[in-house]
Amino acid sequence: MKKADFKLKTTKIGFKKRAQSSIFNLQSSIATLTQFNIIYSAFRCLTQSVYCTFAPANRLQLNYLFYASSLSSEFRKKFCTFLRSPTALLSFFRQKSTHTVSGYVIEKATGESLLGANVYLKENLKGTTTNQYGFYSITVPDGDYTLVVAYLGFISQEVPITLKTVDITKSFSLESASIETKEVTINGEKEDRNVQSAEMGRQKLSVEKIKTLPAFLGEVDILKTIQLLPGVSSAGEGNSGFYVRGGGPDQNLILLDEANVYNAAHLFGFFSVFNADAVQNITLTKGNMPANYGGRLSSVLDIQMKEGNNQRFGVQGGIGFVSSRLTIEGPIKKDTSSFIVSARRTFIDLFMGKPFVSSSSNFNGNKYYFYDLNAKVNYRLSDKDRLFLSGYFGRDVFRFKSSNSDFTVNIPWGNATATARWNHLFHNQLFLNTSLIFTNYDFSFEGGQEEFSFKLFSGIKDYNVKTDFTWLPNTQHTVKFGMNYIYHVFIPNNASARSGDVNFNLGDIVRQYAHDGAVYLNDNFEINDKWLLDGGVRLTLFDQVGPFDRFVNDPITNTPTDTIHYDAGQSVKAYFHVEPRFAARYSINHVSSLKASYSQNYQYIHLASLSGISLPTDTWVPSSDRVKPQFGTQYALGYFRNLKMNMYETSVEVYYKEMKDQIEYQEGFLPENQVNGNLDNFFVFGKGWSYGAEFFFKKAKGDLTGWVGYTIAWTKRQFADLNLGNTFYPKYDRRHDISVVLTYDLNARWTFGATWVYATGNLNTFPERIYLMSNGDIVEDYGGQRNNYRLPAYHRMDVSATYKIKKHKRFESSWNFSIFNVYNRYNPYIIYFDTAYDPNGKITIQAKQISLFPLIPSVTYNFKF
């Protein structure tokens, strides 16, 4: 076979001048000339004057094409010219034969932005999904298309569009596909996102769905629902902390309207701080974190508050066993601006006072409550500009006043966040969001008796500025880039005390300051129908700055013997790192795909947690001259497959994760060992690693929906200064984790929900034997292994039923009945040892198990008008 003469030469003859046509014209002319239909994706056409790149394989194809078609040599020359012509490349910036359709997708009834709606062209299935502000942009060659917008639970819309000389703006208001409109068949919906995206380990949850699931004491809890997903383990009953793929609770970035929430728990974690009535979207990323997120090793939980209905005023609320809620929303100016205010408060304290508790009871004099306040306003300044202001304020307050002495304790703690955001559309393809964010978490403990009083406090404060660009040059690329700068103020652990007018000297209040900056670039590149690459890089800089005093502690007495002083602004220790992130998808066919990802993350701030349960006393500390940033590397591989027209979504993911420079307190550390010093003097450092497989089976459509998740995993840690340097399993190493979540829509009135969880028991360190020293010390022996005892497995089933009362005019209401722990399983919360001495000198040690919650029924009434 004669090989085609395909030498590329530069000649002055310009093809582009003659062919004032789009690539389509070229494509069709080639097709006409050669009887070969060139696959569209073989060309990456950016300009009217046609600039093409060919993958080597395609080049061969083309060779053959030219050879086989015996094209005129003149055409071949011309064709080859533009392949090399630099002017062709330049002209990319001049004219274009592609145009952009862009706009927003909102919910018709409320005007809320819809995140993750699929927007695509029916003809070629090219498209995108809306970003968190409901914005989309599609740039394609000119032509006539049908633009489709689809979002699960909403009625899809289709509009014919013609892209010719100008870019067009097209916004959509989607109507909810409620039960009444169920017969509407939704066609052509692009519901295979889980298969087709490069995303791994990402889950989006709808608040409406969460609300139909059983809730502990009727309190709808986002964090508890997150823990039902594979790869996410609960830290245990009465704990909002969660563990993602073997990482600690501090390795989860929890964002509420982009503001960091440092302690997402109320009442030691029995409830989470997120009021479901104020929340619009929840996205959990547990696998490959895209480059626009950073600062944590394990996961990102991105929670977006509702924007408020810009169509009409509305009120919704509820009364439950624990708290009551009230939300008011409405337009400030219809279609242009809206507000929402949402509040929640517990009322347990009302029952803990007189006359419910007798004055001799231990409960008398105690007062506990928490509350949350969410508020948000948004303005559509123009078609191109939107402004959002949002805030959250929540507090836990515990007061104790002894009934028989004048001893008092007051423990308030909580978060406050404020976010101001400005969306700007520079260009139909370039979307900008700039945010100014403030966040604060503080804990304090005030106690006193007569003249004497003391205060213990800790906290963290962030001032954050963030700019994120999204550039959608064409349907193949989604480019994100931006920067983020945070100024942290840490108050690790401080105490002050006074008696009358005398202040005790407990040392100066210690604060730590740090600059935390990042720039990133990420591109989601759809190479062809088979391959999709998502790659990015994040450059991070962390610099702890003065004023700061490093206390060099006496090793015996733990009192400072020497101090190194850093002046204000002086760098204590700076870290700079490059964090690459990659993910790829290979479509096996239109219902199944293989995905792989690799990511590196650095974490510069750490939560020093003693007990493993998230207590409000846990303190955040920065990376410093003593504490290195945590470093995580994660490899993951997944197989995704949808069945029966996307009715079922299934996936299997395996992962291996390595975590370096992990932090633990040194052995035998007690919280009282250190006040007003450098907490990090008591840390020891080591590494951890985790691997496992996650199986997920979800039924996305129908009357019965829900999922089954199963995780098998191993997590290990190794610290030179812990457990004699031997490898050990951390407390929350879970071999098996199963969750079953079901909701069933019986009819327009009744919805039923059920969840069942099973988890391998937590690990504890229990003594195996004791011995006596001649000085009278009784010493315990742990058999040389930290966490040598596994508690019994945890399992529990909850059920719920929601009854919607017939709508009366605009007033809607429902009753939610939940039963927590249906089969009344006594799950272990703590096992402790009770030592009994009898007069004959006998010592008896008995293990006792405390279980927190037996079967607990609850009723919640919700209303909306």
Added chain:
Amino acid sequence: MKKNVLKYILTFAAITALFTACEKNVTVEVPEAKPLIVVEGVIETGQHPLILLTSSLPFFGEISTSQILANSIQGATVVINDGTISDTLQQIPGFGVYTSTIITGEVGKTYKLTVTANGQTVTSSTSILPAIPLDSLWFKVDGNKDSLGFAWAHLTDPDTLGNCYRWVAQRINHYTYGPDSGKIKDSTFISPVGGSVFEDRYINGRSFDISFPRGAFSFSTKEDDENEEKFHFKKGDTIVVKFSAIDRGCFDFWRTEESQVSSNGNPFGSPQPVHSNITGGLGVWGGYSPSFDTIIAQ
């Protein structure tokens, strides 16, 4: 005060748990805890070795005083090898204490210990290092407490990293007050509260002052361990300080042992396993290179 804070936090946690908590006795199936040989052995410069052997007890179940007494190991084979001679120790009748008249502790020597009893054999090794005496020792009143204070010392740590020390003290004067009037204040050397051992990891090659409070035996009910004299020496006390250079294995044992005993039972603390230098068993085999100082507190 700090302890109190913790207590209130605990109370708070307990109150919270009490809302709905239920409690029951459970059997914890920890791995079969076979009794292990516990060694508490000492070899000191110029002294014969002294080794106490006991058996460990299971953590759960009943322990009686008689059991504790019957717990010492009788008839064990205890051999010490100093590199040249192998010496089999003799049991002092009664308790499980073993000693020898042949081997005497010498600076620079390493002593290998082999104990065979109850079908188990445990081994260990310790060295007697050169003594590093304190430069000076004095008593200083604690703040505004007019007659109570701590023992202070000045130490110059040698330039080589890795030195470990143990401080124990004994009041050899007699009580002239209180219920124990007439009796010697301390019957033996006692570790100070907060720990008796330290190393030069952070103080290598430095010359510095260091203070030690007075220690007490576990479960001591003596009056001066409960009133304001607790942790303090008193003016008029004759204090003998035994300050020893010890090897790493001995240091690790006492550091972790004292840390565990002081943090025990605190659910907010992290577990503290004791690092033993006895292979196959528990306890410590320690070589001491002591120097003694005596001061009268005034």
